[in-house]
Amino acid sequence: MTVATILEFVRRTSDDPSVHIDLEVAQSESETGFRNASLANFMKSFGNLTCPVSDVLHVYYHQCAISMSCAQLARAGLFLATDGRDPLTGTTLVSAQRARRINSIMLMCGHYDASGDFAFRVGTPGKSGVGGGILAIVPERAAIAVWSPALTSAGNSHAGTAALEQIVRDASWSVF
Numbered sequence: 001m002t003v004a005t006i007l008e009f010v011r012r013t014s015d016d017p018s019v020h021i022d023l024e025v026a027q028s029e030s031e032t033g034f035r036n037a038s039l040a041n042f043m044k045s046f047g048n049l050t051c052p053v054s055d056v057l058h059v060y061y062h063q064c065a066i067s068m069s070c071a072q073l074a075r076a077g078l079f080l081a082t083d084g085r086d087p088l089t090g091t092t093l094v095s096a097q098r099a100r101r102i103n104s105i106m107l108m109c110g111h112y113d114a115s116g117d118f119a120f121r122v123g124t125p126g127k128s129g130v131g132g133g134i135l136a137i138v139p140e141r142a143a144i145a146v147w148s149p150a151l152t153s154a155g156n157s158h159a160g161t162a163a164l165e166q167i168v169r170d171a172s173w174s175v176f
Contacts, residue, residue, distance in 0.1 A: 003062040010066055013093060014076035019068050026065035029130065033061060064130055073135050073145035080137045103137055114154035122164045123174025128156040136164050138173045
């Protein structure tokens with residue numbers, strides 16, 4: 001997978017060619033990603049990475065630096081709420097099984113060490129980003145994006161999590 005492939009996919013799913021990578025954020029991630037480098041090397045030692053670690057980290061840091069608005073992010077994630085199919089175009093982007101797997105991973109670890117707390121409080125699959133954004137998926141209903149830069153000690157948007165908790169509670173959208 002290349003940075004260009006990921007960026008093209010996100011541009012296509014968001015239906016917006018202006019989505020771009022913030023090179024300053026990518027550089028910052030690269031300069032401070034010591035744990036990521038350690039984990040990638042650990043995975044490589046067990047044969048779980050076939051590409052050079054430096055290539056994997058380059059793509060990862062740039063993926064983390066994709067710059068989008070909340071509207072772009074919600075639109076880009078909508079296929080995850082509808083079994084891998086874009087409900088606006090009818091295009092299948094990933095199989096239903098892959099969409100389910102992505103949602104499961106988001107639910108279990110999309111908020112770092114606070115994933116369990118997010119699952120309990122919000123009750124939907126979600127993924128937080130380094131800039132304070134969160135994408136939440138409500139299966140068969142919606143993709144919701146929120147943004148607020150004040151992060152918790154676990155690296156997740158404090159206000160964004162609270163807003164999602166309220167939205168999901170008011171709409172009775174928890175998967176639990």
